[in-house]
Amino acid sequence: MSESVVRHPAVTAGQRWVVKIGSALLTNDGRGLDVVRIRQWVDQMATLRASGVELILVSSGAVAAGMHRLGWSQRPESMELLQAAAAVGQTKLVQTYEDLFQQHQLHTAQILLTHEDLSDRRRYLNARSTLRALLPLPVIPIVNENDTVVTDEIRFGDNDTLGALVANLVEADALILLTDQDGLYTADPRTNPDARLLSQASASDPALRQMATGGGALGRGGMVTKVRAASLASRSGAVTVIAGGRNENVLMRLREGEALGTQLTPDLEPLAARKQWLAGQLQTRGELVLDAGAVRALTEQGKSLLAVGVTDAKGMFRRGECVSLVTEQGVAIGRGLVNYDRDDAIRLCRKPSASFESVLGFVNEPEMVHRDNLVLL
Numbered sequence: 001m002s003e004s005v006v007r008h009p010a011v012t013a014g015q016r017w018v019v020k021i022g023s024a025l026l027t028n029d030g031r032g033l034d035v036v037r038i039r040q041w042v043d044q045m046a047t048l049r050a051s052g053v054e055l056i057l058v059s060s061g062a063v064a065a066g067m068h069r070l071g072w073s074q075r076p077e078s079m080e081l082l083q084a085a086a087a088v089g090q091t092k093l094v095q096t097y098e099d100l101f102q103q104h105q106l107h108t109a110q111i112l113l114t115h116e117d118l119s120d121r122r123r124y125l126n127a128r129s130t131l132r133a134l135l136p137l138p139v140i141p142i143v144n145e146n147d148t149v150v151t152d153e154i155r156f157g158d159n160d161t162l163g164a165l166v167a168n169l170v171e172a173d174a175l176i177l178l179t180d181q182d183g184l185y186t187a188d189p190r191t192n193p194d195a196r197l198l199s200q201a202s203a204s205d206p207a208l209r210q211m212a213t214g215g216g217a218l219g220r221g222g223m224v225t226k227v228r229a230a231s232l233a234s235r236s237g238a239v240t241v242i243a244g245g246r247n248e249n250v251l252m253r254l255r256e257g258e259a260l261g262t263q264l265t266p267d268l269e270p271l272a273a274r275k276q277w278l279a280g281q282l283q284t285r286g287e288l289v290l291d292a293g294a295v296r297a298l299t300e301q302g303k304s305l306l307a308v309g310v311t312d313a314k315g316m317f318r319r320g321e322c323v324s325l326v327t328e329q330g331v332a333i334g335r336g337l338v339n340y341d342r343d344d345a346i347r348l349c350r351k352p353s354a355s356f357e358s359v360l361g362f363v364n365e366p367e368m369v370h371r372d373n374l375v376l377l
Contacts, residue, residue, distance in 0.1 A: 007257040008265055010239040014173025016054045016135070018238075019045065020163035024180040025245040026061035026093075032068040033061065033092065037246070039100050041178070044251040045140065046104035053255075054135040056170060058143045058163040059097070065089030090144065097142055107139045112146035118165055119281055119322065128169050135170070160225040164232035164240075168276045175233040176254065177226050178245030183262035184223055186211050203234040203264040227264075234266030235279045271375065278375040284324040284335055286315020286342060288368065295327055298334060299376060304367040305336065308352050313345040319364065325374070336374035339365040 021041060028034035045055055063082055066089025067075065076082055090112075098108045111131065117123045134141045143166055145159065160177060167175040187195040201208060208230075212223035223242075230240035243250055243261030253260055271279060290298070294309025305325065317323050318341050325334040340348060345368065347359055353366040 007254070007259070008174075008239045008263060010173040011176075011241060011254055011263070012257045014239075015052060016056075016170060016172045017048070017174050017176055018056045018058060018163050018167045018170070018172045019176045019178065019251070020058040020159055021060065021178045021245060022159070022180065023060040023064045025178060026059065027064040027068065033065050033096055035096060035100075038096060040249075041245070041251065042097065042100040042104070044249060046101065046106060048251060048255060049104075049106065049140070056131065056135075056141045056143060056166055056172070057097070058159055058166055059093065060144070060159045061093050062086045062089040062144055065092050093144075094142060097140070101140055105138065107137075109134050109139050109141045111141050111143045113143060113162065114146045115283060118169070118277075119283065121277065124169070124277055131166070131170050158225040160229035161232065164229035164238075165280045167233040167238040168236040168280050171236050171270075172233075172238050175229065175238050175240045176251065177229065177240060177242045178250065179226065179242060180245065181223070181242075182244040182247070183242050183260075184208065184211060184227070184264075198262050199259060200263040200265065202267045203230040203240060204267055208264070230264040232280060234264070234268070235271050236276050237266055237270035239266065240264040274372070275375045278322065278335055278337070278373070279377075281322045281335060283322075284315075285317035285321040286313065286338075287324045287326050288313055288338065288345070289326055289328055290333070291328060295333060298325070298371075298374070302371060304371040305369040305374065306353060306366075307345075307348040307356075307368045308350060310345070310349045310368055312349060313342055315342065317342050317345075323369075325369070332377060334374055334376040336369035338369055339367060 026033060026038060045057065049055055063085045066085030066087065069088050069092060070085060076085065094108065094110050101108050113127065117127055131141055143162065145162055163175055163177065182197055184198045185195040186198060189195040198211065208227045209224065212227045226242050233240050241254060241261050241263050243254060247260060250260060288310050289312040291309050291311050294305060297303040297309065298305060311328060317338060319339060320337055322335055323338045324332050325336060326332050338345065344360055348356060351359055356363045
């Protein structure tokens, strides 16, 4: 790798990191928890913590650890068995971290999240407050998806995405994604001998998705999810580094500025906290279809969405829920918190704000979605 790669200050000097470690690393490719290697990461995180870096660990591995304890060689397909494996594996995973961090006089705090915890604004703020309260303490928060209760409809989908949303949640300086690959390659290095490691790029570069490859047998991720995570993390200004977790002393070498892995940097100013939350919503409750004039008003003029520019309302949503904003061609351009229930929104389509009271008998807000509660994609 070129020695000219310059590490971003968020990596070499940032005071708040989110570190995500994938299943294949933690479980030694499925052969039970790799305690020797986990100890090495814990030792590095403890050193970073002692130097003043606030750390949150997003740890995969519960399902894989449970599979090993149950003697299963293949990841089950049914939701019930996946949840059972997660329940069995989660206790082993967290106890392993607790034992290892205790050797450095650090406690651990288990935080299990579902998408609904972050899609509801009040629960989002509660999670944010809890994590921020833990950070100054001699504690390493360990975050995982609550696999024992989630369904496909409310799943984050992978812990890379969860790591990015946690980075948004606590306004982290850097998101470090440790994986079983050395970083993001221009092609799949397992099948293409001409593939080369990408040292750095903009997190919003559309070419990155074309380079990314699919996930392995144990995880739900892969480079596609890591590229997407970097884009999500960039919305709060976080720099993402994708690096090989098996590299010796990888976290300390990154901190010292060594050019390991792939660095993906934000190229926009961080969104305000409320819009970070909106941008991170993975599921929406419905859609508002916008005419060309409304699309221009939002994308070019920064205005609120008025009902007169809405041609249709789809799905089942209630006032205050997150909806997708789409063009008449079906292209999503944004999302926002809607001011009217779905049935009322349908009645208001194409209507000027002055007519709301005569149509509904009441007025919540003159806008369908206020610009403060709206984010463009």
